[in-house]
Amino acid sequence: MTLIVTDLSVARGGIPVLEGVSFALEPGRALILRGPNGIGKTTLLRTVAGLQPPLKGRIAGAEDQIAYAAHSDGLKPTLTVAENLTFWASVFGRSGIEQALDSFDLQSLRDRHAGALSAGQKRRLGLSRMLVTDRPVWIMDEPTVSLDANSVAMFAAAIRRHLEQGGSALIATHIDLGLEAEVLDTGPHKAKPPEIDDFDGGFL
Amino acid sequence: MIALLLRDLKLALRAGGGFGLGLAFFLIVTVMVPFSVGPQSELLSRIAPGVLWLGALLACLLSLDRLLALDWEDGSLDLLATAPLPLESIVTIKALAHWITTGLPLVLAAPVLGVLLNLPAPGFLWLVISLLLGTPALSVIGTFGAALTVGLKRGGLLMSLLVMPLYVPTLIFGSEVARRGAEDMAVQTPLLLLAGISAASIALLPFASAAVLRVNLR
Amino acid sequence: MSIWEYANPKKFLTTSEKVMPALWVSSAVLISAGLIWGFFFTPDDYRQGSTVKIIFLHVPSALMAINAWFMMLVASLVWVIRRHHVSALAARAAAPIGVVMTVIALITGAFWGQPMWGTWWAWDPRLTSFLVLFLFYLGYIALWEAIDNPDTAADLTSILCLVGSVFAVLSRYAVNFWNQGLHQGASLSLDEKENVHDAFSSPLYVCMAGFALLFLALVLYRTGTEIRARRIKALMARERLEA
Numbered sequence: 001m002t003l004i005v006t007d008l009s010v011a012r013g014g015i016p017v018l019e020g021v022s023f024a025l026e027p028g029r030a031l032i033l034r035g036p037n038g039i040g041k042t043t044l045l046r047t048v049a050g051l052q053p054p055l056k057g058r059i060a061g062a063e064d065q066i067a068y069a070a071h072s073d074g075l076k077p078t079l080t081v082a083e084n085l086t087f088w089a090s091v092f093g094r095s096g097i098e099q100a101l102d103s104f105d106l107q108s109l110r111d112r113h114a115g116a117l118s119a120g121q122k123r124r125l126g127l128s129r130m131l132v133t134d135r136p137v138w139i140m141d142e143p144t145v146s147l148d149a150n151s152v153a154m155f156a157a158a159i160r161r162h163l164e165q166g167g168s169a170l171i172a173t174h175i176d177l178g179l180e181a182e183v184l185d186t187g188p189h190k191a192k193p194p195e196i197d198d199f200d201g202g203f204l
Numbered sequence: 205m206i207a208l209l210l211r212d213l214k215l216a217l218r219a220g221g222g223f224g225l226g227l228a229f230f231l232i233v234t235v236m237v238p239f240s241v242g243p244q245s246e247l248l249s250r251i252a253p254g255v256l257w258l259g260a261l262l263a264c265l266l267s268l269d270r271l272l273a274l275d276w277e278d279g280s281l282d283l284l285a286t287a288p289l290p291l292e293s294i295v296t297i298k299a300l301a302h303w304i305t306t307g308l309p310l311v312l313a314a315p316v317l318g319v320l321l322n323l324p325a326p327g328f329l330w331l332v333i334s335l336l337l338g339t340p341a342l343s344v345i346g347t348f349g350a351a352l353t354v355g356l357k358r359g360g361l362l363m364s365l366l367v368m369p370l371y372v373p374t375l376i377f378g379s380e381v382a383r384r385g386a387e388d389m390a391v392q393t394p395l396l397l398l399a400g401i402s403a404a405s406i407a408l409l410p411f412a413s414a415a416v417l418r419v420n421l422r
Numbered sequence: 423m424s425i426w427e428y429a430n431p432k433k434f435l436t437t438s439e440k441v442m443p444a445l446w447v448s449s450a451v452l453i454s455a456g457l458i459w460g461f462f463f464t465p466d467d468y469r470q471g472s473t474v475k476i477i478f479l480h481v482p483s484a485l486m487a488i489n490a491w492f493m494m495l496v497a498s499l500v501w502v503i504r505r506h507h508v509s510a511l512a513a514r515a516a517a518p519i520g521v522v523m524t525v526i527a528l529i530t531g532a533f534w535g536q537p538m539w540g541t542w543w544a545w546d547p548r549l550t551s552f553l554v555l556f557l558f559y560l561g562y563i564a565l566w567e568a569i570d571n572p573d574t575a576a577d578l579t580s581i582l583c584l585v586g587s588v589f590a591v592l593s594r595y596a597v598n599f600w601n602q603g604l605h606q607g608a609s610l611s612l613d614e615k616e617n618v619h620d621a622f623s624s625p626l627y628v629c630m631a632g633f634a635l636l637f638l639a640l641v642l643y644r645t646g647t648e649i650r651a652r653r654i655k656a657l658m659a660r661e662r663l664e665a
Contacts, residue, residue: 013570014571052422067286075278083211088283352578369590370589372596401592416578
């Protein structure tokens with residue numbers, strides 16, 4: 001399933017931030033989003049993930065295909081690592097968390113409460129959630145925050161395996177993951193302010 | 205869906221989950237009433253149905269701000285919204301979990317507190333029945349209020365302001381059932397109206413809650 | 423020519439500025455005429471004396487209190503369906519006017535009730551439903567004030583308005599039921615249809631028309647203010663965008 005984004009404009013708080021974004025993400029490929037802070041990478045990812053409507057443009061091939069990893073991991077501190085993962089697996093109608101635990105070296109922590117994990121361990125748990133969803137398109141927002149070099153390598157390996165199995169990934173990151181990936185620079189897509197006299201129903 | 209319900213129940217029961225806080229609040233409020241109106245047992249037994257209903261309502265209200273706010277803060281709500289569950293069923297499950305952890309214990313505790321307030325003997329049955337029928341409406345309406353205010357810091361007070369007027373019909377019919385029951389009068393009309401409000405709220409309000417949540421998530 | 427062209431903020435502002443002077447003047451003329459006629463040129467009621475004349479403030483304000491909510495409901499629906507910003511802002515603008523009308527109705531009602539019933543307040547169904555309406559208004563306004571993003575606020579408040587309307591009607595019936603239950607039918611209800619004599623009804627209609635025009639003028643005025651406030655916000659956001 002190819003994810004095709006055509007001439008997408010996205011808005012944050014009612015104000016356009018990016019416009020004219022187009023790309024196609026084929027199975028087995030990864031696309032890295034780059035751009036300065038505040039340009040709207042998160043907004044773009046949330047729009048593609050279906051959390052907010054686009055201002056303009058079309059997104060095709062996203063329906064029920066996407067697993068989304070945000071800044072926060074959605075972990076419950078009073079549940080154990082295994083319980084957290086099992087929950088997300090069953091929400092997506094899957095079972096079997098062992099492979100995800102193995103991929104991110106969480107086996108030894110499986111009965112630890114998520115609240116007792118370090119920031120990096122939490123992040124690893126959050127990322128391992130992507131594996132249990134069994135969705136082909138991964139959309140990830142700064143996935144490597146608070147990961148050490150070792151864990152970043154673990155993460156890159158997981159992405160590579162996912163791509164080999166025919167999945168695809170759309171990642172906003174500043175780190176070089178060592179992937180063969182296209183890069184989309186969001187800088188040129190920064191939304192231009194509309195004409196000042198254009199005082200219409202949108203006010204802007 | 206069952207996974208979400210089980211997780212919410214588990215979270216409520218674990219340390220810091222807040223299970224029992226609503227119940228304790230209900231107890232405290234009920235105990236404070238005789239201190240404020242005086243210990244005459246005749247007066248207490250007259251106001252007992254209304255006081256117990258109001259106490260249950262406040263206890264419900266108190267626990268609403270955790271209903272969606274916790275999932276909002278740790279990002280679970282974003283992730284749930286991209287999961288294959290429709291938001292309508294997510295808010296319904298959340299309301300159900302709230303009812304099981306808050307509403308149901310209140311229903312079960314009410315007769316005990318009725319003893320403290322000299323509730324007349326015929327009133328116990330109708331008190332329990334009216335709460336059993338009415339607390340689901342309180343949970344569902346409360347979920348709507350929680351969804352409206354989920355993105356706001358210190359939304360708790362605002363939520364009370366929004367939810368309380370919506371609670372008016374449920375409170376009126378619910379406590380009317382309990383009061384008439386205690387006075388050995390016919391309860392059928394308010395009972396049916398209460399059941400009607402509950403059924404309609406459960407059927408329709410999740411759509412409003414989901415719509416509101418979608419707006420708040422974007 | 424469609425009425426939706428007035429959903430353009432600019433068009434709305436220019437048109438409303440043209441009609442507003444006429445509205446202000448005619449509402450002022452009608453209200454003062456109605457009140458002077460009502461206060462000085464109608465007979466005293468044989469039972470209520472001159473107290474009855476508060477009806478000329480009480481009934482029109484109560485009418486407007488309900489109609490303001492109804493207008494908000496329609497404007498909210500228009501926003502939800504057609505996404506016209508002016509509509510959402512008109513709903514926002516109408517709410518405080520509705521609150522003031524509700525408060526006027528409640529206070530004049532209390533002044534009327536005191537000599538008539540010997541009490542400032544009774545939990546009569548009509549009084550109680552106005553009190554509940556007042557609470558609904560407060561919640562609605564508080565929600566508008568609490569949310570920064572104007573589109574989010576418009577969406578949330580319009581859904582609250584829709585849900586609230588259903589529950590307001592439910593409360594009205596619940597309150598009716600509840601008080602009958604308490605008073606076994608002995609109600610303090612003011613049955614205007616029976617009470618109002620012809621001598622009172624004509625100035626009352628004049629007052630009601632005046633209040634309606636006043637409400638319209640206030641809504642247009644306040645909506646214009648809201649539009650300008652939004653415009654300023656948009657311009658400031660634009661400046662940030664350019665920086």
